[in-house]
Amino acid sequence: MALSLVGSISMERRRHSEAVTYLEESTNIRRLLVASNREKHENLLAVVLLRHGVCCAEVGKAREAVALGEEAVMIRRRLAEKDPSHFIPYLAYALYTLAWCLSKCGKHSDAISPSMEALEMRRKLAEADPAAYEPALSGSFHSHALYLSQSPTTLAESIEPGQEAVEIRRRLAREDPQSFDADLAWSLSNLAYDLDSCSRHSEAVPIAKDCVDIRRRLAEGNPAANEASLASSLHRYAFYLSKSPATLAESIEPDQEAVEIRRRLAREDPQSFDADLADSLFNLASNLDSCSRHSEAVPIAKECVDIRHRLAEGDPAAHEASLADSLHNYAWYLSTSPTTLAESIEPGQEAVEIRRRLAREDPQSFDADLADSLFNLACNLDSCSRHSEAVPIAKECVDIRRGLTTRDCATYEPLLAGALNILAWYLAQISGRASEAPMPAEESVKIFRRLALEDPKRSMNDLAMSLDTMAYSLNHCGRYEDALPPVLEGLEIYRKEMEGETYEISDQNSSALHKTYVESLVGLGRDDEASVPLKSAIIIYERLVSAEPEDASYSLKLHECRQLLERLASGS
Structure with missing residues (x-):
């Protein structure tokens, strides 16, 4: 008895390794007592078995945990057959606990069957006596939804039990908020997460907002116990808001509040909260950037990088991938402004270096991320006029x-x-390598042409871009006649868009096509034909300069076009 009590106290204090020792000895004693008097001691043995199983699961002893849970279920099933009115609630609890142990040990699909059996028993018990059994029934719905959500094949099935858990706990919390608000918040949090995982983002938002409101009240009453979970709720609420352009801007405020709370928590306990703070900083920077608030995203992203650097130094295996993500995004935010473009190279190179190493060890998981970082680094090197460095990266x-x-x-x-x-494009910029440019340009055109036939709305703008690059590459090789077919094809795509085709061609691509066409005509000595497309290019570049004054490349190209127009007009 004393051993069981000490084990239970250790368990409640989350000293599970210590509890296992006491409960193992208590289990052995209970078995001896059952051997002498089964009727008196068997249910008490089941109690100890379940506690022992939970503690084994907590310390990673999966096989022992499941075996102990199964033995407890077997005992209580036998007892329930003899006296169902007394032992069905105990059997339901044993099944519920076995399911928890299975899930804790990573056997989520195996947990579903005992969880469902416990749920059905508790449903019948709650129908007969709601006051006594509805709290336990809501716990079964909550856990069952969690187990279903762990597999893509059963994820969609998790929504209904998740909603039932919320419905019951809402009712219980209205009657007794002090006892049930925290449980309701957990069920709301899980339901919102599962809805979002099922791409039902708009449905997740109000559920997540309810969770935030409850946890805010709880944190006001007891900050030490509830601020961390409030920050988690704000973090997720912001994430769901960011999924839709209609609510993206609304995500900033809860993101900022999550960061503020997690900064405070991390100052007091960096070991427990630095990783969470980094996650919130990462999301806030991403959402600020998506709202075109690039300069605000930069210091937030830098803070995230600094934290993840420290975390990766302590545990590279756990944190290097997320550090690379942070560096990749930080480089991107820096690259959006001409004043910080040059600063983007170093974090971009570090992201590539880490992702190269990760991809060597696990190409299946990291090749795509590495390619993204290489693409961005190449673009930034080119934008800094470091074309020869951009080529091997590209x-x-x-x-x-x-x-x-x-x-x-x-x-x-x-x-x-x-x-x-x-x-x-980069090869065409480099003296002595322009002749290498048409081959990759032509392959790009072939792919985008095929994709545009399948889905014009999605790919026609990309086809126009690649046709311009192909013509531009040929111009740089002095092959002006060969450049005409691709550039004219691109301009025909633009003309059809102007006449009402469903696809859209960006001003960036249409201006480039007109300018490239002019260069081809001038190269062929057909100056008299160049003025009309040149004037069109000037109009589009003026529009781009007005819309994006911070992008110096548009002003430069506009200046080049105006100078060329003056030369053509003067006949020089």
């Missing part, structure tokens, strides 16, 4: 994405075409 990106198309052609072929396009 080439590596092409090689990886070509390999990825063998795994998933639909996803990676457009990305391969994009990488081929930038490779061609």
Whole structure:
């Protein structure tokens, strides 16, 4: 008896390793007592078995945990057959606990059957006596939804029990908020998460908001116990809001509040809260960037990088991948402004370095991320006029994405075409290497042309871009006549868009096509034909400069076009 009590106290204090020792000895004693008097001691043995099983699961002794839980269920099933009115609640609890042990040990699908059996028993008990059994029934619905949500094949089935758990706990919390608000918040949190995982983002938002409101009240009453879970709720609420353009801007405030709370918690206990703070900083920076608040995203992303650097130094295996994610995004935010563009190179290179190492060890998991970082780094090097450095980076990106198309052609072929396009563009900039540019440009065009036939709305703008790059590459080789067919094809796509086709061609691509066409005509000595497309290019560049004054490249191209127009007008 004393051993069982000490074990239970250790268990409640979450000293599970210590509890296992006491409960193991208590289990052995109870078995001896059952041997002498089964009727008197068998249910008490089941109590100890369940506690012992829970503690074994907590310390990673999976096989022992499940065996102890199964033995407890077997005992109580036998007792319930003899005296159902007394032992059915005990059997339901044993099944509920066995399911928990199975899930805790990573056997989520195995947990579903005992969980469902416990749920059905508790449903019948609650129908007969709601006051006594509805709290336990809500616990079964909550846990059952959790086990279903662990597998993609049963995820959608988790919504209904999750909703039932919320419905019961709402009712219980209205009558006794002090006892049931915390449980209701957990069920709301899980339901919102599962709805979001089922791509039902808009339905997740009000559920997550309810969870935030409850946890805010709980945190006001007891900050030490509830601020961490409030921060988690705010973090997730912001995440769900960010999934829709209609609510993206609303995500910033809860994100900022989550960061504020987690900063405070991390100052007091960095070991427990630094990783959570980094997650919230990462999301806040991403959402600020998505709201075109790029300069605000930069210091937030830098803080995230600094924290994840420290975490990765302590445990590289656990934190290097997320550090690479942070560096990748930080480089992106820096690259959005001409004043910080040059600063983007170093974090971009570090992201590539980490992801290269991770991809060597696990290409299946990290090749795609590595390709993304290579693509961005190449773009930023090119934007800094470091074209020769951009080429091998872009080439590596092409090689990886070509390999990825063998795994998933639909996803990676457009990305391969994009990488081929930038490779061609960079080669065309380098003296002595322009002749290498048409080949990747042509491959990019072939891919985008095929994709545009399948889905014009999605791919026609990319086709126009790649046609411009191909013509631009040929111009740089002095092959002006060869450049005319692709550039005219691109301009025909633009003309059809202006006449009402369903696809859209960006001003960036249409201005480039007009400018490239002018360069082809001038190269062929057909200056008299160049003025009309040149004036069109000037109009579009003026629009771009007005819309994006911070992008110096548009002002430069506008200036070049105006100078060329003056020369053509003067006949020089």
